[in-house]
Every structure is written in structure tokens, then in C-alpha cells.
Amino acid sequence: MAGPxxxxxxxxxxxxxxxxxxxxxxxVVEQILTQAKKDGKTNEVVGAKDKLDGKTPVDxxxxxxxxxxxxxxxxxxxxxxxKGELEEKRKYDLILQMLEKGVQQ
Numbered sequence: 001m002a003g004p005x006x007x008x009x010x011x012x013x014x015x016x017x018x019x020x021x022x023x024x025x026x027x028v029v030e031q032i033l034t035q036a037k038k039d040g041k042t043n044e045v046v047g048a049k050d051k052l053d054g055k056t057p058v059d060x061x062x063x064x065x066x067x068x069x070x071x072x073x074x075x076x077x078x079x080x081x082x083k084g085e086l087e088e089k090r091k092y093d094l095i096l097q098m099l100e101k102g103v104q105q
Contacts, residue, residue, distance in 0.1 A: 025091060025095065026091050026094055029095050029098055029099070030098060030103055032045060033046075033102070033103040034103050037102065042102060046058065046099055057099055058100065061095045062096065064092055065089070065092040065093070065096065068085065068088055068089050068092065069089070071085075072085055072089070
């Protein structure tokens, strides 16, 4: 069996974004970015690339957001969207905003 790919996986690999509609994902991202800001490593954290596929946290959040939009379009979207779907979309909008513009304190 092969050993680990990286000694220290990037933060988005340690705290993967789940498909749970709760706000836990947003809070984890916010905590990671807040600590990175305190440590002066925001660019390092946001720019961290996965060793296997080279994706950054922004790439992963955009990928998940695109999946949500595609699912909404396939189900007809519009007024019939469930509250959970809207909350999930808003959550990823906020996650992307934090990753791209930083954490507001």
C-alpha cells in the first residue's frame, strides 16, 4: 500500500465540504480563513492545491455550486425550489465570497 500523498494535506482536504445543508461547512471555512488571516497565510491557504488533482478550495466550492445549479435546473428550479436548496446555494455563495475576498471581521 502506498504512503500518504502529502505530509500535510491542504485545509480543504482536511475539512472537506460536505453535502449537508447545515451551515457547518461555511463555519469551518470561516474558521480556517480567520486563523490563516491571523497567521498571515491567507494566500497560502486559499491557493493550496490538492496533490492529486490540483484543485484549490475555490475550485471545489465552484464545482459544488455548479452541481447545485445543475440540479436546480434539472428539477425545474424557480418557485418550486425547496428551502434547503436555496440555503445550500446561499452557503456556497458565502463560501466563495470568503475565499475570494477574505473573511470580514
